[in-house]
Amino acid sequence: MLALAIAIGLWAFYVIACLCLGSLLTRLLAVRSDPLANTSALAVLATAFLLGQGVLANLWLLLALPGWFSPQIVTGLLALCVLGGVACAWPNVVSFARQLRSVLSSLRSESLPWKILALVTVLLLLVEGGGSLLRPPRGDAVAFYMPFSKIIAASHRLVPLPGYEAFTQIGLQGELHYAALMSLGSDRAAKLFVWSTSFAIAMMLLAIGSKVGLGRRGQWIALTVLCTSTAFTYLITDGKVGLFAAAMGMAAFYWTLQTGGHQGTLALRLTGLFTGLAVIAKFSYLAPLLPGILVLVVWQRAIPSKERSVDDSLMVSLATAILSLGFWMMLPIIPHMLKNGVLFGEPLAPFVSSGGQSWLSQTWFTPEVTRWIVLTYPLALVFGQYPMQYGTLSPLILAFAPLAFLLPRPRSIAGSRLVQITLAAAMGVVVWVIVRPSVLAPRYILAPLLMFIPFAARSAEYVAQMEMRPRWLSAGILIGAFTMLLLTLLQEGRYPVYHTLRYVAGQVSECDLAGPSCRASGIVNQQAAFGDRVYLGTYYRYWLRPDLLQCVSGSDEQRAMSSLQTPEARWTYLYERGFHHLIIDERTHEATAALLDVAQVPAWLAVIPLFDENEYAVFRLESNDPSRQPRMICRQVNPPAWDVVER
Amino acid sequence: MGVDEWGQLEDAGLMKKLLTHRALRPSVGLVAKLGFLAWMLGIVFLAWLMYGPGLGFIERSLGIPLSEWRAFPRQFFYRDYIF
Numbered sequence: 001m002l003a004l005a006i007a008i009g010l011w012a013f014y015v016i017a018c019l020c021l022g023s024l025l026t027r028l029l030a031v032r033s034d035p036l037a038n039t040s041a042l043a044v045l046a047t048a049f050l051l052g053q054g055v056l057a058n059l060w061l062l063l064a065l066p067g068w069f070s071p072q073i074v075t076g077l078l079a080l081c082v083l084g085g086v087a088c089a090w091p092n093v094v095s096f097a098r099q100l101r102s103v104l105s106s107l108r109s110e111s112l113p114w115k116i117l118a119l120v121t122v123l124l125l126l127v128e129g130g131g132s133l134l135r136p137p138r139g140d141a142v143a144f145y146m147p148f149s150k151i152i153a154a155s156h157r158l159v160p161l162p163g164y165e166a167f168t169q170i171g172l173q174g175e176l177h178y179a180a181l182m183s184l185g186s187d188r189a190a191k192l193f194v195w196s197t198s199f200a201i202a203m204m205l206l207a208i209g210s211k212v213g214l215g216r217r218g219q220w221i222a223l224t225v226l227c228t229s230t231a232f233t234y235l236i237t238d239g240k241v242g243l244f245a246a247a248m249g250m251a252a253f254y255w256t257l258q259t260g261g262h263q264g265t266l267a268l269r270l271t272g273l274f275t276g277l278a279v280i281a282k283f284s285y286l287a288p289l290l291p292g293i294l295v296l297v298v299w300q301r302a303i304p305s306k307e308r309s310v311d312d313s314l315m316v317s318l319a320t321a322i323l324s325l326g327f328w329m330m331l332p333i334i335p336h337m338l339k340n341g342v343l344f345g346e347p348l349a350p351f352v353s354s355g356g357q358s359w360l361s362q363t364w365f366t367p368e369v370t371r372w373i374v375l376t377y378p379l380a381l382v383f384g385q386y387p388m389q390y391g392t393l394s395p396l397i398l399a400f401a402p403l404a405f406l407l408p409r410p411r412s413i414a415g416s417r418l419v420q421i422t423l424a425a426a427m428g429v430v431v432w433v434i435v436r437p438s439v440l441a442p443r444y445i446l447a448p449l450l451m452f453i454p455f456a457a458r459s460a461e462y463v464a465q466m467e468m469r470p471r472w473l474s475a476g477i478l479i480g481a482f483t484m485l486l487l488t489l490l491q492e493g494r495y496p497v498y499h500t501l502r503y504v505a506g507q508v509s510e511c512d513l514a515g516p517s518c519r520a521s522g523i524v525n526q527q528a529a530f531g532d533r534v535y536l537g538t539y540y541r542y543w544l545r546p547d548l549l550q551c552v553s554g555s556d557e558q559r560a561m562s563s564l565q566t567p568e569a570r571w572t573y574l575y576e577r578g579f580h581h582l583i584i585d586e587r588t589h590e591a592t593a594a595l596l597d598v599a600q601v602p603a604w605l606a607v608i609p610l611f612d613e614n615e616y617a618v619f620r621l622e623s624n625d626p627s628r629q630p631r632m633i634c635r636q637v638n639p640p641a642w643d644v645v646e647r
Numbered sequence: 648m649g650v651d652e653w654g655q656l657e658d659a660g661l662m663k664k665l666l667t668h669r670a671l672r673p674s675v676g677l678v679a680k681l682g683f684l685a686w687m688l689g690i691v692f693l694a695w696l697m698y699g700p701g702l703g704f705i706e707r708s709l710g711i712p713l714s715e716w717r718a719f720p721r722q723f724f725y726r727d728y729i730f
Contacts, residue, residue: 364728365726365728369726369727372726373726376723376724379724380724382694383693383694383697383720383723383724384724384725385697385721385724385725386724386725386726386728387727387728388728395690395691395693395694396690396691398690399686399687399690399691400687402683402686403683406683470677470680472677472680472681472684473680473683473684473687476683476684476687476688477687479687479688479691480687480688480690480691483691483694483695484691484694487694487695487698487699490699491698
């Protein structure tokens with residue numbers, strides 16, 4: 001329980017630091033003619049939080065590259081953020097609290113079913129928070145994102161993750177927040193930070209909704225649609241970093257809508273910054289986000305508003321806007337280029353890289369299946385159960401979308417922000433389908449996908465407000481919303497509530513919840529001495545000790561081992577490279593298991609089985625011949641980091 | 648003055664049009680409403696069929712073979728990957 005309290009305390013400190021830094025930066029970015037006074041408190045607070053976290057991630061990156069990522073420096077900088085920005089953040093928090101009171105008071109005037117809908121939606125978000133804090137990380141988070149952060153926190157530096165060296169060329173953002181919170185002492189706080197980012201997404205969605213015409217009821221519907229999208233909820237609790245990009249993308253969309261008004265300059269700067277941050281947080285956003293943002297910027301300038309008229313200088317205005325957007329977008333990308341320049345000597349990696357772009361140019365399905373998937377859009381996004389899809393959009397989007405036929409025709413289609421944002425989203429999805437038709441993964445393009453929600457929510461809201469008796473459609477909207485909330489609660493809530501209570505009561509350990517990879521790592525952690533190395537025939541490594549994590553097998557070693565002709569030669573190679581332990585997941589690394597035949601071990605080497613569960617095995621390697629010793633060892637050459645060196 | 652459902656500044660004239668919009672008047676006919684309702688509930692039913700628990704209970708109670716029904720949409724939206 002103490003660990004949970006510490007986690008929540010550290011998380012709150014970190015969130016406040018992001019908020020304070022972001023508030024300060026937003027104040028600095030807003031030139032005198034662009035006050036934030038007319039922006040909704042919801043949007044201001046979410047903007048400050050996201051800008052703060054985006055800038056902090058880049059700061060952590062610049063600190064980790066030379067090896068200065070120590071807990072003292074992280075704590076000191078966070079304290080500095082709080083002290084420097086608290087005066088700017090406080091008015092934002094007060095305005096937000098005032099707006100929240102107004103939302104609650106307007107909720108009182110709603111009928112009982114709508115009140116219950118709002119409460120259940122909030123309950124679902126809280127359950128996700130519990131899951132985020134208490135549920136062990138899963139999948140890719142255990143393979144790359146969280147172990148990478150664990151190593152950065154433990155070693156105070158950023159180096160390619162052994163076994164995933166090429167993949168370390170990705171843009172880093174969520175990983176660095178994880179690392180900062182782990183550096184402060186809590187892995188759980190790191191995971192909980194995703195939850196606060198999911199809140200920022202929800203706030204941005206509501207702010208965009210308000211901008212495009214959603215009333216309070218419509219905003220509750222939008223929130224329900226968001227929370228019943230498993231492409232969103234799965235990412236809150238599993239430790240993956242997809243929501244960081246989605247949050248930045250949402251903020252970019254929000255500020256793009258402001259670029260035509262009196263806040264144009266500030267809005268352009270923020271749009272550029274958030275677009276750059278989204279692309280760095282997940283490269284896949286480049287294709288679906290950038291075209292939509294550009295179109296919206298042009299649209300905002302080209303359509304005359306009450307505040308501005310179109311004149312001969314339109315082209316000049318557009319060119320200036322796009323140049324400014326490009327400049328601010330590049331700022332968050334520069335630290336990433338610096339990272340890849342320092343670590344790989346290739347600043348433009350992974351797009352221009354000597355190692356190729358194999359992991360960027362992914363093909364998941366055969367041409368026939370790809371054609372089938374493309375033909376079934378948008379159903380595939382809502383009902384798809386394809387491998388690696390990992391979550392879907394809420395069926396409520398599809399259910400409510402036809403209600404748009406009941407909306408009155410806008411005075412000007414081109415001037416309608418709802419039309420603009422929906423078309424920008426559609427354009428993003430179309431571009432994605434063109435460039436990556438075989439990759440059906442809502443998490444890769446989540447921000448543009450979530451931009452369909454205001455359209456569905458506004459349609460449902462209009463019908464729910466205007467329908468006359470018999471109010472069948474209103475009843476249908478509520479039945480649909482409650483059914484989807486119930487399904488999501490049962491799907492997402494069962495695990496955290498039941499297992500978390502058992503965990504908090506001390507009936508189960510973290511490894512009981514996390515599965516065999518955690519138990520296998522636990523055994524290695526107990527038995528391995530400092531300086532030992534672990535050969536990994538598994539994707540999952542998060543639960544290994546930090547010193548062991550830093551010296552696990554690299555890609556070169558895995559290739560070298562595979563290229564040897566006999567099992568005896570492979571075992572010899574492993575032992576000489578200093579591997580005293582071997583973890584093999586036979587379900588995913590069948591080929592490795594076949595190469596390392598335990599029946600064909602050199603006479604001088606003992607391979608002792610330590611663990612075997614669900615095809616997950618751990619072996620210890622011991623030399624029977626004192627003259628045969630490893631040539632390599634894991635040593636603290638530059639403490640606290642561990643490196644593989646000659647013995 | 649707020650914004651209307653299309654994100655534009657609203658005025659009294661537009662609101663009047665909204666309030667008297669034909670499609671939502673009972674005279675449009677119950678058939679149209681039933682069509683929209685059937686679509687909404689159909690989508691939600693399909694979602695429940697694919698993701699929802701509790702099918703066994705309903706199967707036993709009503710004697711409807713829902714688990715056979717759910718196999719079809721699942722097959723429709725699933726294909727294996729190539730690697």
